[in-house]
Amino acid sequence: MNPMQKKKLISIAIALTLQSYYIPAIAAENNDDEKECPSNISSLPKEKRAKLSPTCLATPENDNHWGWVAGGVAALVAGVAIGVENNGGGDSNHSYTPPKPDNGGDVTPPDDGGNVTPPDDGGNVTPPDDGGDDNVTPPDDSGDDDVAPPDDSGDDDVTPPDDSGDDDVTPPDDSGDGDVTPPDDSGDDDVTPPDDSGDDDVTPPDDSGDDDVTPPDDSGDDDVTPPDDSGDDDVTPPDDSGDDDDTPPDDSVITFSNGVTIDKGKDTLTFDSFKLDNGSVLEGAVWNYSEQDNQWQLTTADGKTLNVTGWDVTDANAAVIEGTQENGLYWKYDSRGYLIIADDNTTVISGDDQAHNSDRGMDISGQDRTGVIISGDRTVNTLTGDSSVTDGATGMVISGDGTTNTISGHSTVDNATGALISGNGTTTNFAGDIAVSGGGTAIIIDGDNATIKNTGTSDISGAGSTGTVIDGNNARVNNDGDMTITDGGTGGHITGDNVVIDNAGSTTVSGADATALYIEGDNALVINEGNQTISGGAVGTRIDGDDAHTTNTGDIAVDGAGSAAVIINGDNGSLTQAGDLLVTDGAMGIITYGTGNEAKNTGNATVRDADSVGFVVAGEKNTFKNKGDIDVSLNGTGALVSGDMSQVTLDGDINVVSVQDSEGVFSSATGVSVSGDSNAVDITGNVNISADYGQDDLAAGAPPLTGVVVGGNGNTVTLNGALNIDDNDLSATGGQYLDVVGLSVTGDDNDVEIDGGINITHSEDPLDGTSADITGISVSGNSTVTLNGHSTIDTNTVVGGHVVLARVNNGGSLILGDDSVVDVNVSYIPTGYYTYNALLMADGEGTSIENKGDITSHGVYSVIRADNGSEVSNSGDILVYATSSNSSEDRAAITRASGEGSAVHNKAGGDITLISDQTPQGSGGIEVYPLKWYTHTFYAMMASDYGDVVNDEGATIHLQGAGVYGVTASRGKALNEGNIYLDGLVPTLDDENNITSTSYWQPSSLYLTSSGMVAGSTDADGDATAINTGNITVNNAGFGMMALNGGTAINQGVITLTADDGVTGQADELVGMAALNGGVVINDTSGVINIDADYGQAFLSDSSSYIINNGSINLNGSPMDDTDSHMGGTPTDKIWIQSLPGSGDSDTRTSDTGFFTAGTLANYGTETLNGDVDVNGGWLYNEAGASLTVNGTVTINGGANALANYGTLDADAISTWHSLFNEADGSITTDLLTLNGDVTFYNNGDFTGSIAGTSYQQEIVNTGDMTVAEDGKSLVSGSFYFYNEEDATLTNSGSAVEGGENTIINLTRANDSLTQVNSGTITATNGYSAITTVNGSNDPKWIWNTATGVINGINPDAPLINLGRGYNFGNQGTINVQGDNAVAISGGTSSYVINLVNSGTINVGTEQGKEDGTNGTGLIGIKGNGNATTINNTADGVINVYADDSYAFGGKTKAIINNGEINLLCDSGCDIYAPGTTGTQNDHNGTADIVIPDATTAPTEGSIPTPPADPNAPQQLSNYIVGTNADGSSGTLKANNLVIGDNVKVDTGFTSGTADTTVVVDNAFTGSNIQGADNITSTSVVWNAQGSQDADGNVDVTMTKNAYADVATDSSVSDVAQALDAGYTNNELYTSLNVGTTAELNSALKQVSGAQATTVFREARVLSNRFTMLADAAPQIKDGLAFNVVAKGDPRAELGNDTQYDMLALRQTLDLTASQNLTLEYGIARLDGDGSKTAGDNGLTGGYSQFFGLKHSMAFDEGLAWNNSLRYDVHNLDSSRSVAYGDVNKIADSDMRQQYLEFRSEGAKTFTMMGDALKVTPYAGVKFRHTMEDGYKERSAGDFNLSMNSGNETAVDSIVGLKLDYAGKDGWSATATLEGGPNLSYSKSQRTASLQGAAGQSFGVDDGQKGGGVNGLATIGVKYSSNDTALHLDAYQWKEDGISDKGFMLNVKKTFR
Structure with missing residues (x-):
């Protein structure tokens, strides 16, 4: 029995023991007449015994105590004892000795069903016979050898009792080959050992007790003589002659198959449990048996008695007992463990082989009432009529094997049991109908090999109600009747194994927890031929057992959440669904939860409604095979694979359909969902997805309509069938769409292969602005999908399309295999909507798509798109017919890379062919395309947003038609390493797309001409480079390469121009390289242009573009002169600036014709350019610390991006068509900066010069400092928005001149809302005004000086703020003006309404000017110049007049409103109103102030891209x-x-x-x-x-x-460090010490020195103490001999580092005198370990230890004693030492010997207390210890091997201790020891070692072992024992010289009898 089995057994046993016994009350009196029976039945011959009555046969003879149970009792008791030991929390093994046999006398067994006497069978048989060939003492195992029960199936005979064999055996044997002598339990009783079934005789030892040991006689021919027990009594074996009553005592125990155990020694019957006829089970009980008045009686625990009239042992070894109760009523304990009790209204019919017929007509009610009991084997019972069983009653009990039962009529069972049929081999036929309710059970069939056939109907309702319960194996059930199960009822509950069920009837199951069939047994076979209807949370079939096989041929309809057709919880089962399956409203169809199950569907399944799932494959390693069709709709799921490592095969079609729900909304569905891991899914059928929406239909929107979802990890999915999608989305209702996904793969490491292709048919109505996306394959995550086979896409869609064959992102991968064929048929719907979709889309880093197959598109369709760092490649063939689609918009990139890091490669062998019969046409602008404003333009490969496209070497691109372009980039890079073939003539195509003719189309703009490569854009959106290193061939018409705005085209390969025979052309029709709209083309030094056509020309350019020729040009095979007309455009003589200096570098270049740039450049050094500079592409950066001087004009053309200055920029003039950025610390000095168009100048640094705005759109935002230096010039003139931000400054350093502008801001065009906002400081000096505007015809606009604004004017010749017509002015800040006749604010001369408002401060003159006399006179703060002008000094306004003869207001006005403060601070002559001032004067008269509106805010700068790196940057x-x-x-x-x-x-x-x-x-x-x-x-x-x-x-x-000794900081390693320094060389040891840190070196030196290798020494010390404890705990066997053992696997036999040991301890005590004894000890231990677990340490790998001890004890009077002991231990140990640091990982092996010698002497005195219950023994003494450890040499670690010399240590310890022994009442006892004492003396020798890798050097080793501490020992033990229970608790802690050991053990033993 393994430990788990033991634990289970003890747990069950404890539970049973704790239960209270209950047996129903039995009437008190037995009135049966007793009959005379012989007193010696067992000695009668068979013929006489045959004539005896059953009563006599059941009545035992005096003192025989039911002798028929004698065989094998001892073995059983021993087995049970072993089974319950070592449990309940303890880990120790204990022996259990069975009680001695009863020697009461002869035994007569009952009949076991065989030929048994009585009656006599005529032969000489010793009863009971099992029908076999040999004589057997019961029970027999039916084998050929004689066996005494229980037999262990061995080859030898086992006795007792005698098996009539020839061999003498002492029972029972443990199957070993050697002699076994068990230890005695030290008790006073005799011990008979079990036999081990081996070949050797077993002789038990004497237990040294006073009783004789007599083994049983085996009745054989040989005498059995037991060994003498060396005691004082004689040993006499029994006489086996048979003449005398010398039968050995019999205390045997027999256990029967139905839970009965008879204990002969205790005269008890133990029942494991009692099953009642109502199906409930009671706990077991122990009944006593006895003979009363020649009648056997059983006595229950509560004193009730049962008379026994019959006993039978069946062929299945079941004990059947029957008799009468005390009231004379019948009772029976049958073969299935039922306790059957008749009441006073019960009809009892008994007897074997009888037939009974009854028209029942029963009406039975009441708890524990039983209607009829039919007892007997092989009875035939026919029961008709109606019956009603209610309120806890049982209608009928049929008990017996082999019964045949026919039951018909109507039965009603309510809270009761209709019938119990108990027994094996029964046959039951039901023909009536039955209704079960109230938790009742119609019928219980308990027994093996039962056959049940039902043709009636059943109606089971209510929680706990059950139709049929079958408890037994090998049942056969046929049901032809219909069943209705509702509200928690169960149709059939089968707990046995190997059941076969054939259900042909119809089944209806409804309600939560209702179940039609519940199978708990294994190996069930279920065939459901009838139809099943399941709803409301019910379950059709639930199988919890293993190896079940189920076939459903009928149809199943399952409805409602919680409902399921079949649930398989067991393992290794199989299910076949052959009928149709309908799953609705959240129900589940067939669910497999276990492991290794297989489910098949050969019928058709329909699944609809949310949360409905047809088939669920959960658990692990399950299989699902579908051959039928699965139809899914309304948010249902066809099949869900949520388990792991399962196999799914789908042969049938899976149809996923979007249909309308109850609210008229078309909803989603999912065909197959794989959410588990490591599953294999093989779809050999087709997956069909369809949706058809009318114009007014509504769609759910989400989730998408999906065919197959793979959501777990590590799954393999193969689709050999076709994946078909049919989506007709004609809904024009706003926002109505439902996406469709054929295959969705998420998760990682999935592998999906589609071999049958994908077919998509799609149409849409996009007028509502929303349409569904149709995705064939969606991959998200690190998974791979391979597409093979023939795929077709037919779509009528908008430009860009809504059909995506594959969408891959988040690291996924898609491969279109070599045999993949994709055909696309597309037509476009005329609409303004478009998408950027493509047939194959990849998104994200690590994502890839590779096409190896053929893709053909009839109609324009983007085929490949790579975004955001993904990579896509084509090594197959892509053919696109860009034919007319009746749409005004169809431009497309066949392959496209968008986003930095994204790339598309046309790889070697790949071919992209693009044929168009259309011509370009003007359309809306889409900036990603090079030809932004034109439709019917098509690109074979295109890069946008800084992606890359490459036509690899060996790859080919074919282009035919107008508006077709090969390898292109609007923003990014385009590279051709392969071949490009272009024919720019427009083809005429027949119906099969064959070219029947071609014609030339004259482009309206030259850049519309077809081109092999294109870089840039027709607008300012370009930033691209196109490089050709391969071959470009242009035939008839077209450009080889074209560069547009922001683009540079470089030819480093070959461009060839050809023409077909008879084709004539014109200028600019056939061109090698064309530069247009600001582009740059370069024929590089390796570039070749071959002109092989008369009208071909090398170059073409416009006035804004550049041609550079450094290569070769050949005309008709010969070099061409530069003056030849075939040259076409003239290469520029401007110098192309390709780079600017790096930091620290200087460069000066001069060009009379000027310079140009074509891409982004950055200056980090000092650059001087003498000549004009045209910036044509990219950014121009002048970086911090750099200097850029242009002695000429810098022009930022429209094709460029912008200029960003961080350094010093000096230019004669700057003209820009892009925004300009002068960043903080940047400085720009120029005579004139011209802003053209809608551009902004952001000045965050210093600007010196003048700015001209040429339109109404420029903006100037100043956060730095701006200065106009030229006399008379304005800082800014023209039309512009100006924002002088807080802390920014505007100044002039020049002086006003006659005729000059003489103002800082000069607004010369005013007919627009040109905002001027000053929040900083404007200082106008030297006659300058701050702001001047011209007259405008517009309504007045505001100019602001905000709250933080300051405007200073010093001696302005004109008003400081000199406004023309059309401007209001609002001052919220400060204005200071000085100078004779100066005016701070002057309104325009106009009849327009003009408001001049001050809510800030105006200083007319200044306080400082007053002091130093510089203010002047005649000044005016605010002056009006029109009769509609209003001057308002608001309540917040302050006007300080410091200047003499000066005024706050003046001029011509409509009104002057003063609600503020006017301070006349002059010395003389100042006033509020200047002379001649006109207008109404409203001074604080309640006139409302004019509100200044909020000033507009400046635009934000945004971000500037990162410049190219400094080539010289450190x-x-x-x-x-x-x-x-x-x-x-x-x-x-x-x-x-x-x-x-x-x-x-x-x-x-x-x-x-x-x-x-x-x-x-x-x-x-x-x-x-x-x-x-x-x-x-x-x-x-x-x-x-x-x-x-x-x-x-x-x-x-x-x-x-460095010296190791200098680096190491740990003093403990200084010795080894010095030794290593002295022996330094270059071997492995030394190179390994090149570690990174001092701490690592310290650790490494400790490890190599061996100083940390301490575990082996310590474990040896611990092992010595363990032996002491084992010997002290050894139980005495006899004569002072004690024995104890502990084995590996026991926690007490564990040391550190996973070391375990076997240890034996023997102790022999010899009594020398009455007061002296001598004890000899010996022990041996065998060790096994895994070696070192810690770097530097060592650990045991093996070895053995021996322990020798000698103790002498002398007792004196009054409890005094003197104890002396001598110990010698020797350890021969194998070990390994680990060296692990850095890259070193070495294991050094060694073997060593350690010897330990100890002498201990102590005096003790024992005190007795509590009536001898407590003994207290204090003691004191001294202990001498000496340890010797031999030297050793390591191996297997090379240079790291240590050689260690021997060492020893000696110590003297004082001892003071106290022992307690307590023997209490009620089974309690306790012991305790507390010992301690200081170390009096300690010395240790110095050990030295050397390393193999440091030859000749040795060093001292200190392992840190120290003495001088306090050593101690503490133990405690608590014991409790009763009759059946024993509890031991032991704990200890030991410490010596810092070495410690501790342990705890709790042992609970429960004996079950």
């Missing part, structure tokens, strides 16, 4: 290691401008090749401008690195070894 190097090699070489890093930073190290690889302690690593870093050599360090703390630069500027590193 490269910061960190986290870098210079690798070195044994040969002295090293890695070299070559770099310029390198700064060696943190964590740059040199490794110590060189040390393995040299023993030198100083090594130079040459040229670790090479290059120019290398800094930071001093930062280089060593990877090892053992070496010092010093970097230095040689004469060439390269860096060398000198490596110098």
Whole structure:
């Protein structure tokens, strides 16, 4: 029995013991007449015994105590005892000795069903006979050998009792081959050992007790003579002659199959449990048996008695007992364990082989009432008529084997049991109908091999109600009747194994917890031929057993949440659904939860409604096979695979249909969902998905209509059938759509293969602006999908389409295999809607798509798109017929890479062919395309948003038609390494798309011409480069390469121009390279242009574009002169600036014709350009610290992006068509900055010069400082929005001149809402005004000086703020004005309504000017110039007049409103109103102030892209290691401008090749401008690195070894460190010590020295103490001999590092005198371990130890004693030591011997208390210890092997202790020991060691073992024992010299009898 079985047994046994016994009350009196019976039945011959009555046969003879149970009792008791030991929390093994046999006398057994006497069968048989060939003492196992029960199936005969065999055997044997002598339990009773069934005789030892030991006689021919027990009594074996009553005592125990155990020694019958006829089970009980008046009686625990009239043992070894109760009524305990009790109204019919017929007509009611009991084997019972059984009654009990029962009529069972049929081999036929309710049960059939046939109907309702319960194996059930089960009822409940059920009737199950069939047994076979209707949370079939096989051929309809057709919870079952299955309203069809189950569906399944699932494959390793069709709709799921490692095969079609729900909304559904892991799904049928929506239909929107979902990880899915999607979405109702997904794969590591292709038919009505996306394959996650077979897509859609064959993201992968064929037929719907979809879409880093097959599109369709870092490749054939689709919009990129890091490759062998019969046409702008404003334009490969497209070497692109382009990029890179063939003539196609003719189309703009490669955009959206290193062939018409705005096209390969015979062309029709709209084309040095057509030309450009020719041009095979007309466009003579200086570099270039740029450039150094500079593409950066000087004009053309200045920029003039950024710390100096178009100048730095705005759209935002330096010039003129932000400044350094602008801001065009806002400071000096505007015809607009704004005017020649007509002015800040006749604010001369409002402060003159006399006179604060002008000094306004003869207001006005403060602070002559002022004067008269509106806010700058890297920027190097090699070489890093930073190290690889302690690593870093050599360090703390630069500027590193002793900081390793320093060389040991830190070195030195290898020594000490404890606990066997053992697997036999041991302890005590004894001890232990678990430590791997002890004790009077002991232990131990640090991982093996000698002497005195119950013994003494450890040499670790010399230690300990022994009442006892004492003396020898890798060097080793502490021992033990229960609790703690050990054990023993 394994430990788990033991634990289960003890748990059950304890539970049973704790229960209270209950047996129904039995009437008190027995009135049966007793008959005379012989007194010696067992000795009668068979013929006489045959004539006896059953009563006599059941009545035992005097003192025989039911002798028929004699056989095998001892073995059974022993087995049970063993089964319940070592449990209940304890871990120790204990022996249990069975009680001695009863020697009461002869035994007569009852009949066991065989030929038994009585009656006499005529032969000489010793009863009972089992019908076999040999004589057997019961019960027999039916084998050929004689067996005494229980037999262990061995080959030898087992006795007792005598098996009539020839061999003498002492029972029972344990199957071993050797002699077994069990230990005695030290009790006073005799012990008879069990036999081990082996070949040797077993002789038990004497238990040293006073009783004789007499083994039973085996009745054989040989005498059995037991050994003498050495006691004082004689041993006499029994006489086996048969003449005398010398039968050995019989205390045997027999257990029967139905839970009965008879204990002969105790005269008890034990019943495991009692099953009652109502199906309930009571706990077991123990009844006593006895003979009363020649009648056997059973007595219950509560004193009731039962008379026994019959006993039978069936062929199945079941004990059948029957008799009468005390009241004379019948009772029976039958073969199935039922306690059947008749009441006073029960009809009892008994007898075997009888027939009974009854027209029942029963009406039975009442708890525990029973109508009829039919008892007997092989009875035939025919029961007709109606019956009613209610209120706890049982209608009928048929008990007996082999009965045949026919039951018909109507039966009603309510809270009762209709019938119990108990017995094996029964046959029952039901023909009537039955109704069960109230928790009742119609029939219980309990027994094996039962046959049941039902043709009636059943109606079972209510919780707990059950139709049929079958408890037994091998049942056969046929049901032809119909069943209705409702509200928690159960139709059939089967608990036995091997049941076969054939159900042909119809079944209706409804209500929560209702179940038609519930099977708990294994190996069931269920055939359901009838139809099943299941609803309301009910279950059709539930199978909890294993290996069940179920077939449903009928139809099943299951409805409602919680409902299920079949639930398989067991393992290894199978189910076949052959009928149709309908699953609705949240129900489940067939569910497999267990492991290894297989479900098949050959019928058709329909699944609809939310949460409905047809088939659920849960659990693990289950299989589902579908051959029928599965129809799914209304949010249902056809099949759900939620388990793991399952196999799913779908042969039938799966039809997923969107249909309308009850609210008229078309809803979703899912065909197959795989959510578990590691499943294999094989779909060989078709998956069909369909949706058809009318114009007014509504759709659910989510979730998508899905065919197959794979959501787990590691699944394999194969679709061999076709995946068909038919979506007709004609709904024009707003927002109504339902996406469709054929296959959705999420999760990781899934592998999906589609071999049957995907077919999609799609149409839509996009007029509502929403349409469904149709996705064939969706992959999200690290999974792979392979598509093979023939796929078709037919779609009528908008431009871009809503059909995606495959959408892959988040690291997924899609492969279209070599045999994949995809045909696309597309037509576009005329609409303004479009998408960016493609047939194959990849998104995200790590995502990929590869096409190896053929893709053909009839009609324009994007085939491939890669986004956001994904990669897509084509090595197959892509053919697109871009034919007319009756749509005005159909532009498309056949393949496209969008986003940085995204790439599309047309790989070697790949072919992309694009044929168009259309011509470009103007349309709306889509900026991602190079030709932004044109439809009917098509791109074979296109890069946008900085993606990459590559036509690889060996790949081909074919282009035919107008508006077709090969490898292109609007923003990004386009590279051709392969071949591009272009024919720009427009083809005419027949119905099969064959080209029947071609014609030339004259483009309206040259850039519409077809081109092999394109870079840039027709607008300002371009930033691209196109490079050709392959071959481009242009035939008849087209460009080889074209560069547009922001694009650069570079030819490094071959461009060939050809024409077909008879084709004539014109200029610009056939061109090698064309630069248009600001593009740049470059025929590089390796570029070749071959012109083989008369009208071909090399170049073409417009005035804004550039041609650069550095390559070759051939005309008709010969080099062409540059002046030849075939040259076409003239290459530019401007210098192309391809780079600008890096930091620290300077460059000066001069060009009379100027310079141009074509891409993004950054200046980090000093650049001087003498000539004009045209910036045509990308950004121009002047970085911080850089200087860019342009002696000419810098023009930022429309094809460029912008200029960003962080450094110093000086230019004669700057003209920009893009925004310009002068960033903080940047400085721009220019005579004139011209802003063109809708651009913004953001000045965050310093600007000096003038700005001209040429339209109404420019904006200037100043947060820095701006200065106009030229006399008379304005800072800003023209039309513009100006925002001078807080803390920003505007100034002039020049002076006003006659005729000059003489103002800082000069608004010269005013007919718009041109906002001017000052929140900073404007200072106008030298005659300048701050703001001047012209007159406008517009309504007045506001100009603001906000609350933070300051405007200073010093001697302005004109008003400081000089407004023209059309402007209001609001001052919320401060305005200061000085100078004669100066005016702060002057309104326009106009009849327009003009408001001049001050709510801030205006200083007319200043306080400082007053002091120093610079204010002047005649000043005016606010002056009006029109009769509609209103001046308002608001309540918040302040006007301070400091200047003499000056005024707050003046001029011509409509009104002057003063609600504020006017301070006249002048010395003389100042006033509020200047002379001649007109207008109504409203001074604080309640006139309302004019409200200044909020000022508008400036636009934000946004972000500026990162510039190109500085080529000379110092490269910061960190986290870098210079690798070195044994040969002295090293890695070299070559770099310029390198700064060696943190964590740059040199490794110590060189040390393995040299023993030198100083090594130079040459040229670790090479290059120019290398800094930071001093930062280089060593990877090892053992070496010092010093970097230095040689004469060439390269860096060398000198490596110098440090002494280990200097580096190590742990004093305990100084000795080994010095030894290693002295022996330094370059072997493995030393190279391993090149560790990184001091702590690592300390650890490594400790490990190699062996100082940490302490475990073996300590474990040996612990083992010695363990032996002492084992010997002290040894139980005495006899004569002072004690024996104890502990084995591996016992927790007490465990040491550290997983070491275990077997240990034997023997102790012999000899009494020398009455007061002296001598004790001899011996022990041996065998050890087995896993070695070291900790680096540096050692650990045991094996070995053995022996222990020798001698103790002498002398007792004196009054409890005094003197005890002396001598111990010698020797340990021969195998061990391993671990060395693990850095890259080292060594195991060093060794074997050593340790010897331990101890002498202990102590005096003790024992005190007795509590009436001898408590003994207290204090003691004191001394202990001498000496330990010797031999030297050892390690092996298997090479240089790390240690050689250690021997060592020893000696100690003297004082001992003081106290022992307690308590023997209490009621089975309690306790012991305790507390011992301690200081170490009086301790000495230890110095051990030295050497290492194999450090030859000749030795060092001291200190393992840290110390003495001097307090040593101690504490133990406690508590014991409790009763008759059946024993509890032991033991704990200890031991400590000696810092070595400690402790343990705890709780042992509970429960004996069941």
